[in-house]
Amino acid sequence: MIRFEFATAARIVFGAGSVSEVAAAVRELGSRPLLVTGSDSDVLAIAGLEGAILRVAGEPTVGLVRDGVRAAIEEKADVIVAVGGGSAIDAGKAIAGLLRNGPEPLDYLEVIGKGRALANPAAPFIAVPTTAGTGAEVTRNAVLASPEHRVKASLRSPYLLPRLAVVDPELTLALPAAITASTGMDALTQLLEAWVSVRANPMTDGFCREGLPLVARSLRRAFRDGSDLLARTDMSLAALLSGLALANAGLGAVHGFAAPIGGMFDAPHGAICAALLPHATAVNIAALRARDPNGERLRRYEAAARTLTGNAGASADELPDWLNALCGDLGIPALASYGIREAHFADLVSQAARSSSMKGNPIPLTEPELRQILARSL
Numbered sequence: 001m002i003r004f005e006f007a008t009a010a011r012i013v014f015g016a017g018s019v020s021e022v023a024a025a026v027r028e029l030g031s032r033p034l035l036v037t038g039s040d041s042d043v044l045a046i047a048g049l050e051g052a053i054l055r056v057a058g059e060p061t062v063g064l065v066r067d068g069v070r071a072a073i074e075e076k077a078d079v080i081v082a083v084g085g086g087s088a089i090d091a092g093k094a095i096a097g098l099l100r101n102g103p104e105p106l107d108y109l110e111v112i113g114k115g116r117a118l119a120n121p122a123a124p125f126i127a128v129p130t131t132a133g134t135g136a137e138v139t140r141n142a143v144l145a146s147p148e149h150r151v152k153a154s155l156r157s158p159y160l161l162p163r164l165a166v167v168d169p170e171l172t173l174a175l176p177a178a179i180t181a182s183t184g185m186d187a188l189t190q191l192l193e194a195w196v197s198v199r200a201n202p203m204t205d206g207f208c209r210e211g212l213p214l215v216a217r218s219l220r221r222a223f224r225d226g227s228d229l230l231a232r233t234d235m236s237l238a239a240l241l242s243g244l245a246l247a248n249a250g251l252g253a254v255h256g257f258a259a260p261i262g263g264m265f266d267a268p269h270g271a272i273c274a275a276l277l278p279h280a281t282a283v284n285i286a287a288l289r290a291r292d293p294n295g296e297r298l299r300r301y302e303a304a305a306r307t308l309t310g311n312a313g314a315s316a317d318e319l320p321d322w323l324n325a326l327c328g329d330l331g332i333p334a335l336a337s338y339g340i341r342e343a344h345f346a347d348l349v350s351q352a353a354r355s356s357s358m359k360g361n362p363i364p365l366t367e368p369e370l371r372q373i374l375a376r377s378l
């Protein structure tokens, strides 16, 4: 019997120029905004946003969020607006949640904290992505790094779903090619992992079916010519669809590894996912052929291979090759470039095996299979 649940941001506005609607939406939700942003001051000006500003340089840490909650309290902020990539959005999301639940991130963080559930709804939170990748504008978790533990952990609650997500592809026109590549590969990874996830449902399937062809036709184009608004629009939509899918279907082995690798090494999340994706896909397909050859998950890989390669007769095995070629065209570095060595495998495998993302993987992988993914991605 089918049973599923689906939850997302209360309101989603998508389209070129839609950032002009943010200021009015902020006024509807509060009178004292805290603006959480990366290096996007120009976007704040374009959007006509004024208020206290919290800068997020790099991926958010527990300390940054703790300081952010303190700043929000001092400023008497009653609405949090995040303008930026996944880092700024996750920081804003965490601050909005903690502002109404007590200020200490470690009380609520998974893995390294107490993992308590948020008892109260978050302060109103608006997410305005300026990259096309994480889909964080429609997810219910915020990934925070703890440099002293050398891990990343999530703050997770249905209360963290943004009140409003405004996705304006024009905001991504100035993204450098390397960020276009890594964030775009994150969106692709999320669409593919949600599509073959054991927790996929008919609604998330629809988002993945819509999203995968957008990446196939537009990621290379956006990488080569950042000013191509049609390609940028496809990628912003693909990223949004990937967020809608992953928040409700879960992910898989790539994201299972991405969290511990991101905690231990200084590497962008999307680039880690990209380096792992062809190899995790190949290992998953081989495991399915060996242990579940007639199952639905292998057929799903085959369908994805046909969609992405554009070849209606493609077999699942053509998918890893296509992904490898895409990584090559986008200049994705291998994992060794971040300092990852075989000596780190045991630790990474044991952390990945216990991660929440791994629970969505289409088939349980053995320890040698998990090591194989890392070895091939070096």
Ligand SMILES: [Zn+2]
Pocket: 134, 186, 190, 255, 269, 273
């Ligand atoms: Zn991701």
